[in-house]
Amino acid sequence: MPRHFLTLLDLSPSELLQVTHRASELKKLHYAGSNPKPFDGKQLAMIFEKSSTRTRVSFESGVSQMGGDALFLSPRDTQLGRGEPISDSAKVISSMVDMVMIRTFAHGTVEEFAKHSRVPVINALTDMYHPCQLLADLQTFQEHRGSIEGKRVVWVGDGNNMCHSYINAARQANFELHIAAPEGYDANADLMDANKDRVRVFRDPKEAVKGADLVVTDVWASMGQEEEQAKRENDFAGFEVNADLMSYANSDALYMHCLPAHRGEEISAELMDNPETVIWDEAENRLHAQKALMEFLLNA
Numbered sequence: 001m002p003r004h005f006l007t008l009l010d011l012s013p014s015e016l017l018q019v020t021h022r023a024s025e026l027k028k029l030h031y032a033g034s035n036p037k038p039f040d041g042k043q044l045a046m047i048f049e050k051s052s053t054r055t056r057v058s059f060e061s062g063v064s065q066m067g068g069d070a071l072f073l074s075p076r077d078t079q080l081g082r083g084e085p086i087s088d089s090a091k092v093i094s095s096m097v098d099m100v101m102i103r104t105f106a107h108g109t110v111e112e113f114a115k116h117s118r119v120p121v122i123n124a125l126t127d128m129y130h131p132c133q134l135l136a137d138l139q140t141f142q143e144h145r146g147s148i149e150g151k152r153v154v155w156v157g158d159g160n161n162m163c164h165s166y167i168n169a170a171r172q173a174n175f176e177l178h179i180a181a182p183e184g185y186d187a188n189a190d191l192m193d194a195n196k197d198r199v200r201v202f203r204d205p206k207e208a209v210k211g212a213d214l215v216v217t218d219v220w221a222s223m224g225q226e227e228e229q230a231k232r233e234n235d236f237a238g239f240e241v242n243a244d245l246m247s248y249a250n251s252d253a254l255y256m257h258c259l260p261a262h263r264g265e266e267i268s269a270e271l272m273d274n275p276e277t278v279i280w281d282e283a284e285n286r287l288h289a290q291k292a293l294m295e296f297l298l299n300a
Contacts, residue, residue: 003300004114005293006107006123008131008168015296016172020139023292030065030288038295039068042098046124047073047080049104054259055124055132058286059101066291071097081107090116099294122290127161128188133258134165135289138173140282141214144254151213154178154207154249156241157266158232159187162218162258163212167191170198180208183236205239212249216256217241217266218264233265242268256282 004010011019029035044063046056060070080089086109093100094117102110102121107128112119124132141148153175155163163179164187170177177195178185180202185193192199202208209215220232220239241255255271257279263269271277 002045002118002120003297004117005131006110006114006121006122007129008134008165008172010131011172011296013172016135016138017295019292020135020142020289022295023135023139023289024143026069026291026295027285027288035065036066037067038065038298039063039098039284040190042068042095042298044068044070044099044101044294045073045093045097046070047078047093047100047102047104049075049078049080049102049109052103052284054286058290060125062287062291062294065287066295075205080104080113086112087116089113091118094121099297104172106272116184117222120294120300122297125161128164129168130165130258131162131168131282132286132290132293133162134169135293136282136285137216137256137258138169139285139289140256140278141254143281143285144278145213145252148214149174151175152178152210152211153214153216154180154205154212156180156208156215156217156239156245157236158185158220158222160218160222162216163187164191166216167195167199171195174198176200177247178202178208178212180205180239182239184235205245206248209231209245209249209253214254214256215241215246215249218258219260219262220266236266240264240266240268241271243270246271259283 063070090113100121103124105127107126110123155166159181161250177199220236221229257267261267263272
């Protein structure tokens with residue numbers, strides 16, 4: 001049976017550490033001009049039902065750098081869940097490629113696809129989880145501050161797919177997670193309850209970030225929530241990650257954003273444009289973390 005990566009829980013804590021360390025190794029090899037080519041003759045099918053910049057570029061470039069080929073399938077190119085059952089699509093597509101990456105809406109779509117796939121399936125984002133971004137975030141913290149185990153991480157913003165993945169990351173990488181969100185924007189209740197030993201909810205961002213080693217945010221209105229933008233801007237007033245908020249965190253605390261960012265909303269332009277920011281490293285690390293992940297899954 002193939003190994004899949006639908007959430008961070010699909011890797012053990014030691015495997016997660018193995019992948020993020022390998023990502024840093026692959027990054028060094030890339031800059032040395034000596035990318036390994038373990039994907040020679042391998043094909044990755046990239047199924048997009050949601051548009052993307054970083055996900056497509058990082059996966060497509062990553063496969064190419066490792067010697068393989070990527071096939072881009074837009075919503076116009078597939079009948080996933082429309083013209084034919086997801087199970088049928090999975091059986092056919094997985095018979096022709098070596099890996100499948102899916103970026104879609106319902107998490108059940110990737111679960112159903114993986115159930116019927118003969119090759120590894122990677123969740124490149126659903127409305128519930130975004131585990132590939134967490135690999136990059138964990139790699140970035142590791143490269144700049146060392147182990148994240150035992151640290152205090154603060155999520156500021158909506159209880160969305162990124163927040164859910166940070167809850168799983170707290171469990172797998174053994175850190176404390178504070179979630180600062182306004183009333184009505186909490187993360188999934190079952191997920192919160194299952195991790196109540198290491199996750200706390202705050203309504204005051206300043207209280208949440210006290211003693212923080214890492215502060216993370218995301219847009220207030222995710223893809224498909226654009227009509228809620230005005231209401232969310234009002235509800236999230238005071239939740240901007242800026243220099244004032246960071247002053248309550250530890251002096252060497254990092255801040256991250258999965259991008260794209262709205263300067264002046266969830267994060268200040270000052271922090272985004274600060275030459276010391278690790279956000280651009282975080283973005284680039286999607287490339288290397290996903291190379292390491294695909295290598296792991298192909299060898300599993």
